[in-house]
Amino acid sequence: MSIANPSTSEDLGSAAQRERRKRILDATYELAKSGGFDAVQMRAVAEQADVALGTLYRYFPSKIHLLVSALGRQFEDASARLNERDIPGDTQAERVLYVLKRMARGMQGDPKLTEALTRAFMFADSSVTNEIHVVGMAMTSIVTHAMHGGVPDPETLTEEDVAIARVIGDVWLSALVAWVTGRSTAAETATHMEKAVHLILRD
Amino acid sequence: MSIANPSTSEDLGSAAQRERRKRILDATYELAKSGGFDAVQMRAVAEQADVALGTLYRYFPSKIHLLVSALGRQFEDASARLNERDIPGDTQAERVLYVLKRMARGMQGDPKLTEALTRAFMFADSSVTNEIHVVGMAMTSIVTHAMHGGVPDPETLTEEDVAIARVIGDVWLSALVAWVTGRSTAAETATHMEKAVHLILRD
C-alpha cells in the first residue's frame, strides 16, 4: 500500500506506477490543450492514457484533482525555468512585470490549456488543498524571485515581500480568470496588471 | 416576444413574468443558503419556484446564469444599503476596510450562500458577461464610495481611483475564493485583506 495518495505523496511508487501517472497527466495535458476544460473528460483521459476508468480514479480522485495536479506540474516547470536565469529590469516593478508578461505570453499561446487549468483551480475545494499549495508556492516563488532580480536570499526575503507577492498573485489570478472566461481581452489584462503592479510596487 | 433575454433585459415583461422571475431567484436563494452550490439543483429550484424545468431554463439559460443573477441582486442590495449612510474612518484605508469587513461579516453569516454564489461567479464564462458586469460595477461602487467617505462626486472620481478599486476588488475576490473553498480561515482572510489594503492605499 505504497500509494495512499499518489497525487501528492512524495513516495511515487513503483516505476510502473510512476509511468502510469505520467501517462495520465500527459493525456490530461493533451486533451486540455486541444479542447479546454470540457474536453478533459474522464473517460477520454482514461482511454488516451490507456488505463481503466477505475484506475484513473485511483490515481486522481476527481477531475479537479487531476487538472490542478497538471497545473502544478506546469507551474513547477515554469518556476524552475525562470529561476535559472536572472531577470532583466532596474526596478522591482519592471522585473515583476517582465516575468508576468512572459507567463502571460506562454498562456496566451495555449488558451484552451490555460482555460482548463484555471477553471479547475477556481473550482477546487479544500480536498485539493495540497495540490493548490504547490501552485501557490510556485507563484510566490516566481514573484519574489523577480522582485529580487535573482534567487531570493532567505535573509533578505521579508514578511512584507511575501505579502506583496501574494497580493500580486491575487490580482494576477483575478485578471487571469477574467481573461480565460472571455470577460476581458489580453491587452486589457496586460494594462490592468501594469497599473496594479505599479500601484503595489512603487520603488 | 418581449423577453428575449429575461435575465439581463431591462424589459422585465408582464407582471406574471416578473413574478415568476422573482420566485425563481427566491428559490435559488433559499436553496443556496441552506445547502450551498450543490443544493441548487435545477429540478429543485424549478419545483420550489413552482415552475416547470423548461420554464426555468427559459428564464435562466444555465445554473451559472441563475446563480450569478442571484449574486447580482445581493450585491445591488448591499451596495444600495451601504451608499445610504456615510462611512466612518479617517483615512481611505480605514474606510475601505470598514466596508470590506462589514461585507465579510455578512458573508460569513451565510457561508453556504456565499460559497454557491462565489463558485458560480468563478465559473462563469463570456456568456454571462452581462450578469458579471452588474456584480463588478456594484463592487467598484462600494469601494470608491468608501474611499471618498460618501457618495463619490463624479468630479473627484479619477481614473486612478477606479483602478485602485478594481485592484482591491481583485484581491478581495481571490481572498473570498480561498475562504469559500476552505483553503484559508476567516481570520487569515481578514489579515490578508488588511495588509493588501494598506499596501495599496498608503494615505
Place this chain on the structure above:
DNA sequence: GCATAAAATGGAACACGTTCCACTACGTTT
C-alpha cells in the same frame, strides 16, 4: 369571441462525473 402566436408544462432522453462490483493480473511471502 376567435385565431394565432408565445409561454408554460410534464416528462423523456442524453452527457459526463462519479461510484461500484465482479473479475483478472501481478508481485511478495513462505
Place this chain on the structure above:
DNA sequence: AAACGTAGTGGAACGTGTTCCATTTTATGC
C-alpha cells in the same frame, strides 16, 4: 509453487445539468 493481497480492468449504474418535444395554457390582435 501456492496462497495472499494489492492494483488494474471492463462495464454497469446513478445523479444532475441540459436538451427536446408533444401538449396545454395564456396572451394578443382582429
